[in-house]
Amino acid sequence: xxxxxxxxxxASRRTDIPAFYMxxxxxxxxxxxxxxxxxxxxxxxxxxLFKDTELVVFWSKYPVGILKNLESIDFDFxxxxxxxxxxxxxxxxxxxxxxxDLFKKLSSTLGPSRIVWRFDPIILYNDLSVDDIVFRFDVIxxxxxxxxxxxxxSIMTPYKKVLSRMRKRGFFVRNPSESEVLRLGKTxxxxxSGRGMEVQTCADRFWKIFEExxxxxxxxxxxxxxxxxxxxxxxLVEGLKKLKKDRGQRSLCGCVESVDxxxxxxxxxxxxxxxxx
Numbered sequence: 602x603x604x605x606x607x608x609x610x611x612a613s614r615r616t617d618i619p620a621f622y623m624x625x626x627x628x629x630x631x632x633x634x635x636x637x638x639x640x641x642x643x644x645x646x647x648x649x650l651f652k653d654t655e656l657v658v659f660w661s662k663y664p665v666g667i668l669k670n671l672e673s674i675d676f677d678f679x680x681x682x683x684x685x686x687x688x689x690x691x692x693x694x695x696x697x698x699x700x701x702d703l704f705k706k707l708s709s710t711l712g713p714s715r716i717v718w719r720f721d722p723i724i725l726y727n728d729l730s731v732d733d734i735v736f737r738f739d740v741i742x743x744x745x746x747x748x749x750x751x752x753x754x755s756i757m758t759p760y761k762k763v764l765s766r767m768r769k770r771g772f773f774v775r776n777p778s779e780s781e782v783l784r785l786g787k788t789x790x791x792x793x794s795g796r797g798m799e800v801q802t803c804a805d806r807f808w809k810i811f812e813e814x815x816x817x818x819x820x821x822x823x824x825x826x827x828x829x830x831x832x833x834x835x836x837l838v839e840g841l842k843k844l845k846k847d848r849g850q851r852s853l854c855g856c857v858e859s860v861d862x863x864x865x866x867x868x869x870x871x872x873x874x875x876x877x878x
Contacts, residue, residue, distance in 0.1 A: 602648045610860055610861075611859040615865045619663075620869075636649070655676075661682060662691075663699075668706060682707075683721060684700055690772075714830045718751070719753045719803070726774045727773055754801070754803070755805045763874055783810060787815075
């Protein structure tokens with residue numbers, strides 16, 4: 602089996618490890634390696650060694666497993682914490698209050714730079730308007746003010762299987778007009794700036810329109826942000842200089858190289874809009 606020793610581990614775009622599989626992850630970390638399986642060809646496997654890993658990037662909607670294991674985590678990590686307000690799509694998630702309370706607890710311990718808020722995806726459907734999205738963003742950002750320095754936004758990518766799933770439930774997704782994107786970008790930027798947060802887009806097909814109102818094209822695994830946050834980790838800082846764009850991600854994605862160790866169809870939240878189930 603081929604071996605790889607990545608600088609950055611992504612855990613994970615494909616499932617919610619911090620919510621459901623944190624004990625497994627820490628067991629694999631202690632073992633020193635885990636197995637990567639190509640989600641599109643299960644015969645392709647790699648042995649992922651952690652000996653050169655200097656940063657773990659956790660992706661989660663409810664990273665309670667991190668809070669429970671904070672004392673035993675002995676490596677550098679950051680959290681990309683998705684907080685939306687879609688009770689119609691996120692029926693298995695804890696309440697917004699429970700999720701934002703956890704966000705605040707983790708931020709108070711780790712510092713606001715190590716938790717990035719993801720307001721993603723932005724979904725316009727049926728009669729749901731830009732004003733409705735702004736209202737939801739405003740509610741969440743008010744709760745998270747002072748607990749994060751960056752928010753990443755993205756309008757929903759229209760994957761066929763997701764659109765089909767949503768239509769079966771009576772939700773008909775529509776593309777925003779250019780004027781709606783401009784208004785959305787300007788309003789979210791103004792709200793974010795007023796609450797001490799920088800707003801960026803993530804792999805967004807409307808990124809050029811967003812940039813017209815000052816919302817930069819961003820990246821979730823961002824070497825500049827990582828260097829600023831973990832500047833004391835010299836091996837990480839030096840390693841970042843050698844990383845290139847992650848070719849395993851979508852063309853619009855600007856993230857640098859990492860190895861994602863999650864597996865599709867294993868997240869128990871089952872959000873209606875999720876591409877990973």
